[in-house]
Amino acid sequence: MNEQELSRRLARVGSHVPQDARLADIGSDHAYLPVALMLKNKITFAVAGEVVRGPFQSAEKQVRKSGLTDRIVVRLADGLEAIEVNDEINAITIAGMGGTLIRSILESGKNNGRMNGTERLILQPNIGEKTLREWLAQNDYAIIEEEILEENKKTYEIIVAEKQKPTTYTEQELFFGPKLLEEKNEVFFQKWQRELTAKERVLSQLEKAEEKPLEKVEEIKMQLAWIKEVLA
Structure with a gap:
């Protein structure tokens, strides 16, 4: 995988980022996702946030190599602490973590004023999807899209949410995913x-x-x- 050829999982995450978005990619690793989206002119600005120094340095190197240092900022920070008010972020991607950790990142970001409620959240938990859906429902985020896909014999779910009027889900919808439950595809x-x-x-x-x-x-x-x- 590189900035030109994303994994199918990351490519599908990127497909849910709105055109011309200002993106915060949290846990960005090599910054493959924001770099790929910028090279395709899908986004206008990005923050690549990483809490671990090694992956942070890899992301910096990738952004420099791609000639995008003027449009992608790489920050060493814990979760949504990577976001600053002047960034005017309107889309957040968090992929490849457990649902409990993603939930914790969102909760801290909300409490610390790093989210203003206008952002689209594109989340790809490796496990713990139910606890993440519960947090979204409790904080008035409606699940507007979901995907389930298989890659390298692993199953991944993508949850896309936006702040809307309070939405109530049944326990079964939180367990399976309301949109996935409607579609029920082969995966x-x-x-x-x-x-x-x-x-x-x-x-x-x-x-x-x-x-x-x-x-x-x-x-x-x-x-x-x-x-x-x-x-x-």
Whole structure:
């Protein structure tokens, strides 16, 4: 992967960035995404934020090599601390992290005034999608688009959200993804067939335990019922 040829996962994340956006890419690594979008004239300005010095230096090098130092700023910062008011950011991408970590980054950014509520959020959690959807719902972000895709035998979900009037989701919508639940494509079915097998295995182990964690057992039974209903 390089700035010219993104992975399918990152290319799909980039497809949800609005035309002429001012982008903050958090956890930017080599800054592949903002560089690729800038070279395609998809964005007009970008901040590439990285909390680890090694990847930060890699991002700086990539931006310099691409001749984009006047339009992409690379900052060593924790999460949304990379964003400054004068950046006028209107799109934020956070990809390749756990949902719990992305949720924590968004919560800190909200509390520290790094988000003004006008940004489109394009999020790609590797795991923990439900907890991320819960945060979005609790903070009045509507999920406007979702994607599920497979690459290199791994399944990825992309969640796109914008601040709107309060939106209520059912527990099943938070679990599966409201837009994914509407579409139910082939990758969706494959993921949940695997999850069904995995959760049945976990339930079997829990029920053999000397001290059954009753709350966890009930939670998994409920999730299994939802999955079977969706797969039916």
